[in-house]
Amino acid sequence: xxxxxxxxxxxxxxxxxxxxxxxxxxxxxxxxxxxxxxxxxxxxxxxxxxxxxxxxxxxxxxxxxxxxxxxxxxxxxxxxxxxxxxxxxxxxxxxxxxxxxxxxxxxxxxxxxxxxxxxxxxxxxxxxxxxxxxxxxxxxxxxxx
Numbered sequence: 001x002x003x004x005x006x007x008x009x010x011x012x013x014x015x016x017x018x019x020x021x022x023x024x025x026x027x028x029x030x031x032x033x034x035x036x037x038x039x040x041x042x043x044x045x046x047x048x049x050x051x052x053x054x055x056x057x058x059x060x061x062x063x064x065x066x067x068x069x070x071x072x073x074x075x076x077x078x079x080x081x082x083x084x085x086x087x088x089x090x091x092x093x094x095x096x097x098x099x100x101x102x103x104x105x106x107x108x109x110x111x112x113x114x115x116x117x118x119x120x121x122x123x124x125x126x127x128x129x130x131x132x133x134x135x136x137x138x139x140x141x142x143x144x145x
Contacts, residue, residue, distance in 0.1 A: 017100075021084035022093050028085050037082040041074075095142050102139040105132050 020040070028036035052060075080100075087096040109132055115121030 021088040024085045025088045033085055036085055040081050098139040098142040102135050105135055
């Protein structure tokens with residue numbers, strides 16, 4: 001898969017992430033906050049299960065070989081979805097996403113710098129520092145009232 005296609009797919013993923021909190025928050029107005037989080041994950045789980053059955057190249061049989069922390073992604077995802085459902089109606093989609101993106105870039109910077117989780121180490125440099133710094137400044141401007 002080439003980098004342009006990957007960029008496009010991630011861009012579409014960003015669109016989905018930007019719409020998801022508002023959609024889930026709207027559902028929460030009808031059925032409740034935790035219930036909305038649960039439905040969001042249930043629908044996503046069912047969809048991914050069906051896609052994995054049809055197009056997957058791995059095997060669910062290898063699941064017992066996974067370390068406990070490798071399964072924590074689902075918990076982190078549930079936390080994220082639940083917190084966006086709480087935050088969006090109160091601070092707005094833009095502010096919620098700005099906080100999310102700033103935290104993602106800071107965390108990504110740490111993960112890359114130290115090569116955590118066994119991935120390639122990407123050195124911290126001036127350009128990365130400026131990029132993350134500008135994002136933090138932008139986030140603070142979005143939160144100002």
